[in-house]
Amino acid sequence: MPTAIETVTTSAHATRDVGAALSGALRPGDVVLLVGELGAGKTTFVQGMAAGLGVAEAVTSPTFVLVRPYRCAPPGSARNPTALRTLLHADLYRLERTGELADLALGEMVEDEAAAVIEWGEVAGPVLGRGALTVRLTADDDLGEQERRVGIEIPEDRQADAEALQSAVAALDDVGRRRS
Amino acid sequence: MLVLALESATELSAVAVADRSGVLAVSAPERGRRHGESMAPAIESVCAAAGVTLRQLDALVVDVGPGLFTGLRVGVSTAKALGFALDIAVVEVGSLELLALGAARTWAAGAGVEPPLLVPVVDARRGQVFSARFGPARPRGPEHIERVDQDRLFDPEELAGELTALVEEGCACLCLGDGAVRYRELLAGAGAEIAPGELHDPDVAVLAGTGLARAEAAGGRPAAEVTARYLRPADVRINWEQRLAARPARGS
Ligand SMILES: Nc1ncnc2c1ncn2[C@@H]1O[C@H](COP(=O)(O)OP(=O)(O)OP(=O)(O)O)[C@@H](O)[C@H]1O
Ligand SMILES: [Mg+2]
Numbered sequence: 001m002p003t004a005i006e007t008v009t010t011s012a013h014a015t016r017d018v019g020a021a022l023s024g025a026l027r028p029g030d031v032v033l034l035v036g037e038l039g040a041g042k043t044t045f046v047q048g049m050a051a052g053l054g055v056a057e058a059v060t061s062p063t064f065v066l067v068r069p070y071r072c073a074p075p076g077s078a079r080n081p082t083a084l085r086t087l088l089h090a091d092l093y094r095l096e097r098t099g100e101l102a103d104l105a106l107g108e109m110v111e112d113e114a115a116a117v118i119e120w121g122e123v124a125g126p127v128l129g130r131g132a133l134t135v136r137l138t139a140d141d142d143l144g145e146q147e148r149r150v151g152i153e154i155p156e157d158r159q160a161d162a163e164a165l166q167s168a169v170a171a172l173d174d175v176g177r178r179r180s
Numbered sequence: 181m182l183v184l185a186l187e188s189a190t191e192l193s194a195v196a197v198a199d200r201s202g203v204l205a206v207s208a209p210e211r212g213r214r215h216g217e218s219m220a221p222a223i224e225s226v227c228a229a230a231g232v233t234l235r236q237l238d239a240l241v242v243d244v245g246p247g248l249f250t251g252l253r254v255g256v257s258t259a260k261a262l263g264f265a266l267d268i269a270v271v272e273v274g275s276l277e278l279l280a281l282g283a284a285r286t287w288a289a290g291a292g293v294e295p296p297l298l299v300p301v302v303d304a305r306r307g308q309v310f311s312a313r314f315g316p317a318r319p320r321g322p323e324h325i326e327r328v329d330q331d332r333l334f335d336p337e338e339l340a341g342e343l344t345a346l347v348e349e350g351c352a353c354l355c356l357g358d359g360a361v362r363y364r365e366l367l368a369g370a371g372a373e374i375a376p377g378e379l380h381d382p383d384v385a386v387l388a389g390t391g392l393a394r395a396e397a398a399g400g401r402p403a404a405e406v407t408a409r410y411l412r413p414a415d416v417r418i419n420w421e422q423r424l425a426a427r428p429a430r431g432s
Contacts, residue, residue, distance in 0.1 A: 031306070038424065092418075099415025105249040107306045108213060126413045129306030130335065 003162035005152040007175050008143065014174040015041045015137070018150055019048025021168040022135070025154075025161040026053075026082050026115045031106065031128055033121025036137035041148050042119040045135060046089055049117055053087055054079030062091050067104055067116075075113070086114035092123050101127045131155050181396055182232060183239045184262070185388035188219065188255035189247030189275040190302060190358055192381045195222045197230040198388035204230035206384055213250050219258055237268055239400050241391025243382060244272045246310040246331060246411035247302055256408040263403025271391040271400040274409065275382060276300040276331050279357050280314035281390055282383045283375060284324040296352035298325065299343065299372065301359030309334050309359035310411055322393060333411055336363045340370040347371035356380055 009015040022032070032049075034042040043061050050059045054073025062068045067090040073079035088109055095101065106116050107128050118124050125132065136151040143149065154162040169175060185196045194209040207222035227234060242259035245252045263270045273281075279300035298314040313329040340363075343353050347370065355367045356375035364374050394400070 093420070095418060097415050097417050098413065099410075102249050102410045102412055103253070105253075108248055108250050111213070111305070123418055129304065129308045131307050 002156050003154045003159065003166075005154070005162070005166050005169060007150050007169055009041075009148050009150055009175050010144070011146050011174060012041065012044045014172065015044045015148055015150065016048030016051060017172045018152075018169055018175060019045040020052030021165060021172065022133075022152060023049040023052030023087075024081055024168065025158075025165045026084060027161075028083055028113045028115065029110050030115040031110060031132040032115065032117040033125055033128075033132050033134045034117060034119045034137065035122045035134060037139070040137040040139055042137060043091075045137060045150075046117050046119070050087055050089075052080075053082060053084055055087060059089060061119075062089065066090055066092065066094060067106065067109075069114070084113060084115050086112065088114055088116040090116060090118040090124075092118060092120040095120075095123065098123060098127060131157075133158075181238045181392060182236055183241050183271075183388055183392045183395060184223065184227070184234075184237050185241040185384055185391055186219065186223075186255045186259055187243045187278075187382055187384040187387050188251035189243040189245045189278075190251065190382060191248065193218060193222075193251060193255070194384040195219065195226050196384045196388040197226050197232060198385070198392055200392070203385045203388055204232070209381070209384070213248060219254055223258075234262065234266060237262075237266060239269050239271055239391065239395040240266075241271045241273060241387055241395070241400075242406070243275050243278055243387055244407065245275050245409040246304065246333075247275045248305075249408075249410065252408040252410070256406060260403045260406050263406065269395065269400030270403050270406045271394050272406060273387055273390055273394075274312075274331060275302055276310060276312040276357075277314065277325070277327065278382045278387055278390070279379070280312075280325050281323060282386045283354065283356055283379050284314070284316075285386065294352075296354040296373065297328070297346065299353050299355045299360075301339070301355050301357045301363070301367070303357075303359040303362050304333060304411075307335065309336055309339060309363065311339050311359070323390065331409065331411055333413075336366050339363075340366050343367060343370040343372045 047059045055070040070087045075083045134153040138149040182199045196206040197204045205226040210218045240259045280298040302310040312331045314325040317326040353372040355372045356379045
């Protein structure tokens with residue numbers, strides 16, 4: 001059973017914080033699948049991940065290209081505690097056929113000290129094989145306008161990373177508390 | 181008959197020129213996934229070393245996978261481009277059968293013992309492998325092997341499970357390829373034998389020889405029909421309209 005971390009964020013800023021916390025657990029070769037509707041906060045989450053890796057460039061939705069590489073701060077530095085050099089941001093919303101995924105070669109690109117984060121990642125899941133991390137973002141009727149449910153699934157062989165992430169998320173002060 | 185063979189389905193890429201007398205020139209194999217940077221100069225240098233020009237080629241031979249997307253893309257598109265430009269046919273050889281063909285060459289010497297079932301295993305990345313099975317050809321054919329199972333994508337544990345069953349039935353299995361190296365312990369644990377080192381890499385000389393024989397026997401395919409075998413889940417249209425219609429409209 002993969003470990004599931006569930007929380008509710010109360011602002012875009014808080015969703016970024018969770019993204020930054022997750023990025024701290026990433027290793028080269030990782031693939032993060034982002035699942036959520038239009039406007040759920042997928043790109044917002046990626047912005048947080050990029051911040052956690054010391055990416056200087058502003059992360060936006062890739063309009064024409066399907067995959068954008070972002071250079072991280074030097075691995076092991078204060079701004080990037082991980083071993084990653086590159087964060088690959090993919091948005092599959094413009095993909096027409098699952099077969100085109102093969103041409104993106106994301107599974108191979110992450111071998112170069114990189115991790116990939118993929119919006120509309122559920123489309124890519126079966127093509128990318130095993131070991132992916134999944135993040136589900138949902139805006140529900142029982143939540144406020146500024147709230148999102150965030151569920152993170154970590155593969156079972158990453159127990160230590162899951163526990164570290166759990167405490168990092170619990171330590172965020174604008175996360176996990178519901179507005180009543 | 182003169183052929184140019186292009187190998188780039190795994191991390192090892194190489195090219196060779198061969199005719200009926202054998203291989204005339206082989207490029208130094210390159211390791212890594214940057215096949216795109218080395219293939220064109222490698223073609224130029226093997227042609228020079230063999231003393232031939234591209235215009236003299238009668239056919240192209242290419243490893244069409246399954247394997248690395250990045251490598252296959254370069255190998256297959258180079259073969260297609262040359263096929264179009266020179267107006268010659270392209271012979272497709274699969275990466276798994278190529279590994280089996282390399283191992284089966286030693287059978288020709290006829291050691292007398294019953295050859296094992298050949299199980300090529302290519303690393304598909306992200307925890308998966310491509311595999312197929314080949315037995316000795318009966319009656320003996322020019323290629324020595326006969327396919328007994330199609331190319332498939334496996335979780336390594338799933339492949340190990342199938343091999344365990346085969347070994348229990350008394351069938352000796354020999355695993356070879358970069359996937360056999362990566363999952364050596366798991367596959368050996370299933371009772372399969374792991375091939376010696378030199379059989380794990382696709383051999384461009386075997387590719388050229390096989391392609392030449394196939395070109396002479398059956399010709400090849402027009403460049404337009406040549407495709408890489410990615411062997412991933414079915415290529416389906418993503419119906420975004422339907423996906424989005426199912427979602428409640430958000431007012432933000
Ligand atoms: N708790 C929250 N978490 C994330 N975003 C929030 C939250 N509350 C409000 N928002 C707003 O929701 C919007 C989310 O937009 P974003 O581009 O991140 O979504 P997306 O899932 O990437 O959409 P798309 O499917 O169009 O790519 C932003 O305008 C953000 O400010
Ligand atoms: Mg987005």
